[in-house]
Amino acid sequence: xxxxxxxxxxxxxxxxxxxxxxxxxxxxxxxxxxxxxxxxxxxxxxxxxxxxxxxxxxxxxxxxxxxxxxxxxxxxxxxxxxxxxxxxxxxxxxxxxxxxxxxxxxxxxxxxxxxxxxxxxxxxxxxxxxxxxxxxxxxxxxxxxxxxxxxxxxxxxxxxxxxxxxxxxxxxxxxxxxxxxxxxxxxxxxxxxxxxxxxxxxxxxxxxxxxxxxxxxxx
Numbered sequence: 001x002x003x004x005x006x007x008x009x010x011x012x013x014x015x016x017x018x019x020x021x022x023x024x025x026x027x028x029x030x031x032x033x034x035x036x037x038x039x040x041x042x043x044x045x046x047x048x049x050x051x052x053x054x055x056x057x058x059x060x061x062x063x064x065x066x067x068x069x070x071x072x073x074x075x076x077x078x079x080x081x082x083x084x085x086x087x088x089x090x091x092x093x094x095x096x097x098x099x100x101x102x103x104x105x106x107x108x109x110x111x112x113x114x115x116x117x118x119x120x121x122x123x124x125x126x127x128x129x130x131x132x133x134x135x136x137x138x139x140x141x142x143x144x145x146x147x148x149x150x151x152x153x154x155x156x157x158x159x160x161x162x163x164x165x166x167x168x169x170x171x172x173x174x175x176x177x178x179x180x181x182x183x184x185x186x187x188x189x190x191x192x193x194x195x196x197x198x199x200x201x202x203x204x205x206x207x208x209x210x211x212x213x214x215x216x217x218x219x
Contacts, residue, residue, distance in 0.1 A: 001026060001217065002105065004083045004096075006184060007113030009172045010120035011198045012205065016113065017084040019206045020213075027076050031085030034067040035059070045070070064088070065095045072099070080108075093183045109216045110187040111209055113198035117173060125166045132156030 001024055007013050014030065021028035035053075038046030045067050049059045068086050071077065087093040100106055115123075122141065130136035130151040138145045138158060145151060149158050162168065187193050194212045198205050 001080045001108040001213065003108060004110045006110060007198060008115060008120050008176045010123040011113040011115045012202065013084055013113060015202055016205060016209060017082055020209055021082045023210060026080040026082055028082050028084060029071050031064065034071055038067055061092055065092060069099055087183055089179050090182050090186050093186050107192055109194050109213055110192045111213065112184055112193055112195040114195050115198045119199065120173060121166055121169050124164050124169045127164050128158040128160055130154065130156040130158055
């Protein structure tokens with residue numbers, strides 16, 4: 001299957017993408033991974049992206065699109081892929097359509113993970129990270145440490161990242177609503193959108209997604 005995963009920050013896209021890709025035996029292709037791979041390998045596209053990032057600017061659509069095209073042309077993506085973070089706007093979605101059309105293939109589904117805005121804020125603003133090891137992540141509500149502000153694993157100080165504050169989260173949501181959310185209507189016009197609730201246990205959301213994709217494929 002060829003799938004695009006869409007959802008606001010805090011919807012759990014990365015987590016779900018990993019599970020779904022494994023269950024469907026297709027590669028998980030994320031924008032973040034594309035940037036990191038191209039930059040670390042010193043590709044021409046990576047050098048272009050790095051120049052914009054170092055200047056504090058957004059990487060232009062044409063660079064992101066070229067990276068995605070290169071990744072989707074690799075052998076492991078021949079029978080499908082799951083795109084996470086791309087396309088990020090309607091322009092990129094149209095470019096993806098043209099790209100796939102030139103290869104004689106098309107998207108099978110656009111999976112829209114739906115989460116209420118207040119829940120997004122609660123999920124992200126409640127995160128606390130260990131200063132000693134960023135892999136140790138807690139949440140003031142859903143996974144609270146035994147002692148407030150102290151990492152259970154190593155005793156390090158827990159802190160809130162600058163981009164996890166409520167004000168920053170609401171700004172990120174506004175960017176999502178303005179730039180990315182319109183692709184849902186773009187794909188809905190093509191009959192590709194499958195919307196599911198991203199509330200509940202991670203495994204329940206994955207099961208919900210797999211069932212919805214199965215019905216979409218059968219339809």
